[in-house]
Amino acid sequence: MRWIVAIxxxxxxxxxxxxxxxxxxxxxxxxxxxxxxxxxxxxxxGLPTLGHAAYLGIAAYVSALLQLKLGFGHWMAAPIAVLxxxxxxxxxxxxxxxxxxxxxxMLTLALSQVLWGTAYRWVSMTDGDNGLRGLARPAPFGLxxxxxxxxxxxxxxxxxxxxxxxxxxxxxxxxxxxxxxxxQPRRMSALGYDVWLIRWIAFVYASFWGAVSGLLFVYYxxxxxxxxxxxxxxxEGLLAVIAGGSGTLxxxxxGAAIVLLLKNWASAYIERWNMLLGFVFxxxxxxxxxxxxxxxxxxxxxxxxxx
Amino acid sequence: MEALRIQNLKxxxxxxxxxxxxxxxxxxxxxxxxxxxxxxxxxxxxxLLTGDLPRDAGxxxxxxxxxxxxxxxxxxxxxxxRTYQIITLFPNDTLEHNVALSLxxxxxxxxxxxxxxxxxxxxxxHAVLARVGLETVAKRPIAEVAYGEKRRxxxxxxxxxxxxxLLLDEPLAGLSREERAQVKSLIGAIPRETTVVMIxxxxxxxxxxxxxxxxxxxxxxxxxxxxxxxxxxxxxxEVYLGH
Numbered sequence: 001m002r003w004i005v006a007i008x009x010x011x012x013x014x015x016x017x018x019x020x021x022x023x024x025x026x027x028x029x030x031x032x033x034x035x036x037x038x039x040x041x042x043x044x045x046g047l048p049t050l051g052h053a054a055y056l057g058i059a060a061y062v063s064a065l066l067q068l069k070l071g072f073g074h075w076m077a078a079p080i081a082v083l084x085x086x087x088x089x090x091x092x093x094x095x096x097x098x099x100x101x102x103x104x105x106m107l108t109l110a111l112s113q114v115l116w117g118t119a120y121r122w123v124s125m126t127d128g129d130n131g132l133r134g135l136a137r138p139a140p141f142g143l144x145x146x147x148x149x150x151x152x153x154x155x156x157x158x159x160x161x162x163x164x165x166x167x168x169x170x171x172x173x174x175x176x177x178x179x180x181x182x183x184q185p186r187r188m189s190a191l192g193y194d195v196w197l198i199r200w201i202a203f204v205y206a207s208f209w210g211a212v213s214g215l216l217f218v219y220y221x222x223x224x225x226x227x228x229x230x231x232x233x234x235x236e237g238l239l240a241v242i243a244g245g246s247g248t249l250x251x252x253x254x255g256a257a258i259v260l261l262l263k264n265w266a267s268a269y270i271e272r273w274n275m276l277l278g279f280v281f282x283x284x285x286x287x288x289x290x291x292x293x294x295x296x297x298x299x300x301x302x303x304x305x306x307x
Numbered sequence: 308m309e310a311l312r313i314q315n316l317k318x319x320x321x322x323x324x325x326x327x328x329x330x331x332x333x334x335x336x337x338x339x340x341x342x343x344x345x346x347x348x349x350x351x352x353x354x355l356l357t358g359d360l361p362r363d364a365g366x367x368x369x370x371x372x373x374x375x376x377x378x379x380x381x382x383x384x385x386x387x388x389r390t391y392q393i394i395t396l397f398p399n400d401t402l403e404h405n406v407a408l409s410l411x412x413x414x415x416x417x418x419x420x421x422x423x424x425x426x427x428x429x430x431x432x433h434a435v436l437a438r439v440g441l442e443t444v445a446k447r448p449i450a451e452v453a454y455g456e457k458r459r460x461x462x463x464x465x466x467x468x469x470x471x472x473l474l475l476d477e478p479l480a481g482l483s484r485e486e487r488a489q490v491k492s493l494i495g496a497i498p499r500e501t502t503v504v505m506i507x508x509x510x511x512x513x514x515x516x517x518x519x520x521x522x523x524x525x526x527x528x529x530x531x532x533x534x535x536x537x538x539x540x541x542x543x544x545e546v547y548l549g550h
Contacts, residue, residue, distance in 0.1 A: 173416050173419045186395065189379040
């Protein structure tokens, strides 16, 4: 029932909202997939990453470069981009998972900064600070996605499937082992689990979904710039997860909505919207340190028990 | 057949030898007690056997297979299980989920990334919890049960894996007299297919449970033998009994 409501409400949005809000909703869906992929690592694996934008950005760049430089169509470019990014995630995981905690955080940050710097400096390939332009949206089965509404439904479909598959993943036996490795890694080893391998698989899986969000990102914007690989982008994803509630399925979705609504909507009315974003995060951390979704659930339970 | 054979095992922390030179052998099906004063190296020895700590030198054979270079989880798949001196459970999960995780650790199902954890794991976990007298609280989170019950969950998780060699690190620590009796009878009921090596401080209780006893002192085996031999040995009296 919850799933039906969660899908039906966004599906009805274009019936009541204008083009601006439909486009904003598309961005929220894309960012929600990105945040949910970070949540696999942070919330379920206990692995705080500050480099997840690398997967979003690389998938977007690979897809764009395959189209622009080699003339590939979307049906070829998309799977190659996702595969290449996931393989890169596998290689990065071998490096980053030599540490946990702050060490892991720093390694993921360092790896993504290497890519960000490369995207900036390798001008002949990426056009540097100008970014790659002239990209087209795909037209699956001849469906034109250049209008706001069809693209929104396309993004929503991919988003729902992505979130559903991530939900299956975390609720699977493997998901139970991932949570166990987060809570008691030493005990998990003593129970016969290869904790490192569990984390690496989760890392690769998260990079795969990061790549999917990157494809949606480049399809939406029809443009890719090195900033998509930046620390700021990774940090925004991480903040969305923390604000919404890490280790919950709905948390990253709510967090993504909070971040993008503040960025896009509030910035239209408030000049110093960054300050507002900061205040909102401070408010969440002070009053709902576990995040908005678990926090609201806690307050609701308290309200119900009183009444 | 030897369940465990350790030869010239050594481990030092920053130049301080915790296990100076230990060699010992435990026969399959045996109940072995390891005693020694604080700092003797008992828990360090367990950590070396499980692979929680890497050894500096020496060999560890488990049922004839050299395991000193193997990772902890690989030793578990060869039939090694342990409990911890400091309770190490999953506090937010139910008792049955804790035991189910233990069962899952040796099953290929643990790699399933799409389905649900099969109900059979919970049924089996329930049966194991019934063996340790905890079936009535199986659905309660670990955080909500008493310390003595947590100790029994520790043992249940180890027993669930049907180990060939079980290492019990102070299983009676912190328990009331009644709880000690429960855990003692639980350990007494472990089938002979499982070799048991136990560290215990409570001499009165532990000495009845062991067939052979090893006394460690400053990381060395100073006495080994039956209960009568160990108690009669002046070195035991000197280092452990205090007179």
